[in-house]
Amino acid sequence: MKKTPSIPDLKHWQQAMAKDRGDVAASALAERIRLYYGDLYAQRRHYAHHALRAHLEKSILPGLAAYQVLREDGLDEQEAIATVERFFEAAYATYRWQMVWMARLPFLFPLFRFIIRRILKSNFPQEGWQFEWVEDSPTRLAFNDYCCFYLDVLTEYGVPELTPAFCATDDMMIDNFASRIRWERTTTLGHGGDRCDFRYCSIERASPDA
DSSP, X not given: OOOOOOOTTHHHHHHHHHHHHOHHHHHHHHHHHHHHHHHHHHTOOOOSSHHHHHHIIIIIHHHHHHHHHHHHTTOOHHHHHHHXXXXXXXXXXXXXXXXXXXXXXXXXXXXXXXXHHHHHHHHSOTTTOOEEEEEESSSEEEEEESOOHHXXXXXXXXXXGGHHHHHHHXXXXXXXXXXXXXXXXXXXXXXXXXXXXXXXXXTTTSOTTO
């Protein structure tokens, strides 16, 4: 039998929990999340595309396990979602230095454009997302998404309300570039919109009315 993989960021989640609940309670809660994840993993749907499998097993199911355990603990919907967001932020903080370093590069926006295009191509296949390019220029990167694998999967599990917690990770990432890249997103599928509108604009090279 294949061993259930560990939750990559569980130790960081536990550290975040310990600030509010103490070490003992945080350890117990982390163990419950681990066990719940194991059940979800054992019964998961198997996707042919490797990127979809990675999103499901390393991101969606861990977040879902945390949310369900927090709900069982008595947190209401909004409290549980906010807590999951804090978990994600605590884990992301450990990688923040990479973004801070990148933000100092003189050629930030060209590199950012290149990385985003590569990530979308390799990690967000058309089997899970439907992207429509609006602009890809030296000053602006803009695209819409009309289908979200995260929302679809979480809807299947009966918790579409958890999707915005994953949307928030985009804000966490781009926040490090706020002085040099303007980030605009007015709507998302996870918040009930008809699309996710991603807009990145180079502040240094953009015109005043861009």
